[in-house]
Amino acid sequence: MTKIFSSPEAAVADIPNGSTIAIAGFGVGHSYPNSLVIALKEQGASDLCVVANSLGAGEFRPELLLENGQIAKVVLSFSARPGFPSLVEQRAAAGEVQLEMVPQGILVERLRAAAAGLPAFYSPVTVGTPLAKGKEVREFGDKQYVLEHALPVDYALVRGFRADTNGNVEFRGSSTHFHPSFAKGARVAIVEVEEIVEAGTIAPERVGLPGIFVSRIVLTTRKIAIPKGALRRRAPDSRREYFGKPALSRMEFAQRAAALLPEHGYVNLGSGLPTLVASHVGGRSITLHAENGALGYELLDDSGVPDSDLFDAAGGFIEMRPGGALFDSVVSFEVARSGKLSAVLLGAYQVAQNGDLANWSVPGQVGGGIGGAMDLIAGGSKLIIVMEHSDSKGRAKLVRECQYPLTAPQCVDMIVTDLALLVRRGNRFVLEEVAPGFSPAEVQQLTDMDLVIADNVRVMHADTKPV
Template identity: 50%
Template structure:
């Protein structure tokens, strides 16, 4: 059984206008089937539905299909990002674009449900947010669940490191992420690989996705150069009331000091990713939803392996005993309550412990990612953020002005000015940054605070 196509153009030649196409890939740069995507773009199809985790940023990523006006619908976990990596999908498209935002973990479950023959399933993810508006809700065991439907793809375009001629695939490192899920949700699966081998050259234990899920394989014409998103925060502290707060590095170091030994911890994108740089010698195992457990410090690109990166798509080291897997398994670890703590960034946190971190009116879309999945059973939920906006507005507010990510779920807020814990009394100020007093923190915080500082031995 030989499933090898001559080239990318031949591999996608039967895709028609109106098709539902899933394009795997993680973050803004990693693991996209770039030659297959470019070949689809070159066919000048119309009225496509594009399903992806994110649009990417380069001409050979899904964003190019949207920019060309070839898509009428987008189903994704990221349709826009804070800071505008590529811009909001609706603003980039020259034609009307219907956008459906889906949490990462639910995206993979809806795809996997196709292969499992499941008609629909109930999920606890996002049940208290606007993204599940209009969906059926039911209570099981005292918890509310939302009905989700399978996500059927006509075609899936995915990337793997190696394949044999029968379509057996071998991924490497964190490059597996969404590939298996997209393949299992599609009628036709087309795979772009770096290396093509003969049947029998992949040992059975090396096969990560059996060839029965694969229809066509094409070898890349050119080896892709490693790409990195390296978002290093400035060492400069923000100034409040004429005094400097903690730097981003000091904020991350403080959070690292609050993590208990023997814990499993997920670090979100942005400020939280910096925490990994302050855990050397600690018994803290880091988890990322792109499919890695046991990663270490962030690395400079010249020291990095292109197949090992964190949830922020930044290069990382691996600790002894680390494991890699696909995103489905990563979210199983999270939603089953295996994590000790989750550290996320936020635009706002309110006095009840609700928080918003996925969209603002200025974004023109949303960046849900895996945050809502991580809130199902997060262990201790820690928010890492600047205490105020650059213009001076408090980020700890009476009520969130943005659509919330989760309701009454925050346990601890660590900012460049304070450590604030939520308990039965409300928001409790536990610690002030050096040079600041409780009255200063209260002045810079809209929500009321109870002052009960930790006693330092």
């Protein structure tokens, strides 16, 4: 029986009400199966449970199904990004939609477990966070692990570069990410591609998803407009004032953070401020890792021509360095949790005196943006927080105890802000550098946690040479 369907509409025609559907795609608009999403909207199946990294935004994205009233429940890693309104959170707060938040790597593993016939697995990722509430926790050795259950789905809507008549699928660039694991975890995997070729055209070693996991193939009918890249709310050269004096600009303290990275190291940069660090590692032997499946990349400069299939976890366009590698989310989170990364740089809402981190949700928010942060921290790599010293309302972000939902307990090693460099020693942070024009006393005044002042506090310069 042929796996090739005549149209996206034909491929989704029999999806019934109440189905659980995994829809692959990354960020706001990268590599979603747009044609299948539109066809499903027009088909009208309702009471759906949608499993996704996020619902995306804009034309042809899965959020359209929510707007159309077809979704009853969502399982997501991102329900909103900081500062951007979210329809799914509004619907969840109103009780119209159920919302389950899952770390990105655990989402992948739950679908992979379903594909492999495994009912559950233990993970260190959510230990000590609200996401572990009500779940079984067990100790192996001297560490705690949370029981996570497999997540089988009825259908998966995924996107590939091309497929052959046997159903084998090839992917391009960093657009592989969730697609293979979502397809494998589904009873019926429906794949839209740019081209369908005869069996044997795709070299066996280039098959990213074997045809045995694919039920239906269809040509895409909705071309993807190249997304705009990473979202930025403020310019890199913007700076805040404290006590009427200018602090370091966002780009300047990102440059200071870059100097902390070891030569020949493997480094993951989180979204937001940490992405600016990538501008300061050029010419150094630092290998950047992105959760969507890239190792050894650099940001595409303004003169470059973007490839819609080459992007990082923040949505910025990239180009691969010689010797780089591209892979799916399963491999990417093996990297994240392996402990082989030299450093992880993340932003934060709050950091506590004992090193607790909160960076995915705020009090009163239904949902948030977990992404891959919890998985990255679970690997035990050096964790450097890059953030402004106070929030947009002037409140301290360095606190005695986090009031926001925890990302992970006692995990932060260093903090770089627009005012200071702090290093955790035991259960206290030591103030080692202060921005030009500021004193340690002024930094402490803007900090709720009790700082230890180093004997010789240095002036914090953006152009500090790497150690």
